[in-house]
Amino acid sequence: xxxxxxxxxxxxxxxxxxxxxxxxxxxxxxxxxxxxxxxxxxxxxxxxxxxxxxxxxxxxxxxxxxxxxxxxxxxxxxxxxxxxxxxxxxxxxxxxxxxxxxxxxxxxxxxxxxxxxxxxxxxxxxxxxxxxxxxxxxxxxxxxxxxxxxxxxxxxxxxxxxxxxxxxxxxxxxxxxxxxxxxxxxxxxxxxxxxxxxxxxxxxxxxxxxxxxxxxxxxxxxxxxxxxxxxxxxxxxxxxxxxxxxxxxxxxxxxxxxxxxxxxxxxxxxxxxxxxxxxxxxxxxxxxxxxxxxxxxxxxxxxxxxxxxxxxxxxxxx
Amino acid sequence: xxxxxxxxxxxxxxxxxxxxxxxxxxxxxxxxxxxxxxxxxxxxxxxxxxxxxxxxxxxxxxxxxxxxxxxxxxxxxxxxxxxxxxxxxxxxxxxxxxxxxxxxxxxxxxxxxxxxxxxxxxxxxxxxxxxxxxxxxxxxxxxxxxxxxxxxxxxxxxxxxxxxxxx
Numbered sequence: 001x002x003x004x005x006x007x008x009x010x011x012x013x014x015x016x017x018x019x020x021x022x023x024x025x026x027x028x029x030x031x032x033x034x035x036x037x038x039x040x041x042x043x044x045x046x047x048x049x050x051x052x053x054x055x056x057x058x059x060x061x062x063x064x065x066x067x068x069x070x071x072x073x074x075x076x077x078x079x080x081x082x083x084x085x086x087x088x089x090x091x092x093x094x095x096x097x098x099x100x101x102x103x104x105x106x107x108x109x110x111x112x113x114x115x116x117x118x119x120x121x122x123x124x125x126x127x128x129x130x131x132x133x134x135x136x137x138x139x140x141x142x143x144x145x146x147x148x149x150x151x152x153x154x155x156x157x158x159x160x161x162x163x164x165x166x167x168x169x170x171x172x173x174x175x176x177x178x179x180x181x182x183x184x185x186x187x188x189x190x191x192x193x194x195x196x197x198x199x200x201x202x203x204x205x206x207x208x209x210x211x212x213x214x215x216x217x218x219x220x221x222x223x224x225x226x227x228x229x230x231x232x233x234x235x236x237x238x239x240x241x242x243x244x245x246x247x248x249x250x251x252x253x254x255x256x257x258x259x260x261x262x263x264x265x266x267x268x269x270x271x272x273x274x275x276x277x278x279x280x281x282x283x284x285x286x287x288x289x290x291x292x293x294x295x296x297x298x299x300x301x302x303x304x305x306x307x308x309x310x311x312x313x314x315x316x317x318x
Numbered sequence: 319x320x321x322x323x324x325x326x327x328x329x330x331x332x333x334x335x336x337x338x339x340x341x342x343x344x345x346x347x348x349x350x351x352x353x354x355x356x357x358x359x360x361x362x363x364x365x366x367x368x369x370x371x372x373x374x375x376x377x378x379x380x381x382x383x384x385x386x387x388x389x390x391x392x393x394x395x396x397x398x399x400x401x402x403x404x405x406x407x408x409x410x411x412x413x414x415x416x417x418x419x420x421x422x423x424x425x426x427x428x429x430x431x432x433x434x435x436x437x438x439x440x441x442x443x444x445x446x447x448x449x450x451x452x453x454x455x456x457x458x459x460x461x462x463x464x465x466x467x468x469x470x471x472x473x474x475x476x477x478x479x480x481x482x483x484x485x
Contacts, residue, residue, distance in 0.1 A: 004319075063400070068408040106408065175319060175439035220407060220414045222436050251413070252434075252441060254319040259413075 030271020141306025158297030164205030171205030196238030329451030336465030
């Protein structure tokens with residue numbers, strides 16, 4: 001079994017794996033700098049079947065154990081009561097109508113499929129690039145490193161590393177963490193190699209349990225994820241974004257101080273963009289059916305100024 | 319693998335979520351393990367001492383949309399636990415693990431050692447401080463006051479420990 005790095009070793013990675021100033025002092029893209037125009041053109045060549053697969057969960061209202069707060073949807077106008085007295089003849093002689101709503105959610109957490117911007121995590125009072133954490137304020141939100149950094153979206157090659165399939169299990173046990181050796185074994189099984197600019201999507205199989213339990217699924221429990229040892233591997237390979245069907249870090253991680261190493265070292269030191277809580281069951285099924293684990297990956301966040309991420313619906317296009 | 323936490327909170331009383339939230343609010347990271355929200359949502363009027371504790375720790379505003387009466391402040395028991403627990407989930411100072419139990423507990427000073435298990439996996443667990451909320455009051459007002467008091471005592475004990483053992 002691979003050896004987990006000590007906490008002292010992980011702490012040194014804030015320096016050793018740092019991308020601060022690598023792409024300039026005012027860099028806002030972090031590891032997305034690995035996605036070049038040539039990479040986007042190359043990724044477009046992976047579209048052969050004309051098939052698009054969502055990597056997101058549905059968002060629902062109502063009480064869910066794994067949600068930080070309930071998602072909210074308040075209808076402002078609906079199709080009900082159109083014939084009521086006082087509402088007749090309002091629009092187009094009563095022939096037209098419409099619906100609209102307010103929606104709200106806390107997308108960070110363990111429920112909603114979402115993108116973490118580089119303003120999401122601090123370490124020693126700093127964000128990626130050494131930006132002071134105080135640049136995220138109550139009044140203005142994230143004044144630096146908000147999600148607008150990726151307003152033009154992400155289009156590149158995506159690769160699915162299906163560790164549950166590799167292990168031959170429905171889902172990884174909570175204490176079965178994913179090491180670089182597992183990522184390389186999954187590469188070999190898929191006949192691919194992760195290259196600079198790729199989005200790595202890693203499947204633990206936890207999505208199957210979530211799908212089976214539906215609204216009763218509770219993410220507040222120990223779960224598998226990327227062992228901290230993957231960080232140097234992700235750095236060396238030039239991975240642009242990291243996604244999985246959990247929230248990347250295993251819980252518990254085994255570290256007391258840097259207890260979310262992928263979030264803490266990854267976002268703050270490396271500028272690594274994370275997509276938490278993906279739905280990878282459909283993608284895994286498609287990859288297995290087509291016999292290929294690489295595809296064009298696309299993602300476009302909501303352009304909400306000052307926000308530390310975005311709910312997203314990442315797409316894998318074959 | 320080993321889990322180390324400054325404060326471990328177990329037990330099903332509403333006091334458990336109060337201890338976790340108040341301790342985290344005061345800067346003490348904690349692990350809330352195995353808590354289950356009660357099914358009883360009958361409205362409960364809160365006494366003055368409970369309201370004072372909620373105000374002191376910034377929780378009245380958190381709960382305000384859920385009060386069923388303003389005078390006295392009244393809230394369903396399940397709703398109270400649900401709301402405070404979700405704020406624990408959102409708090410980076412609190413780790414919430416449901417569907418787990420802590421077994422083979424051995425007291426060590428004010429803390430505990432044991433094993434956390436989800437039925438399939440096991441983790442060695444070490445906590446500097448330990449609170450079993452089942453030993454605290456379960457009636458909501460008393461759970462709030464006793465939970466807040468225990469949490470602040472834990473915060474003080476942790477601060478004392480840090481002062482005595484600087485890194």
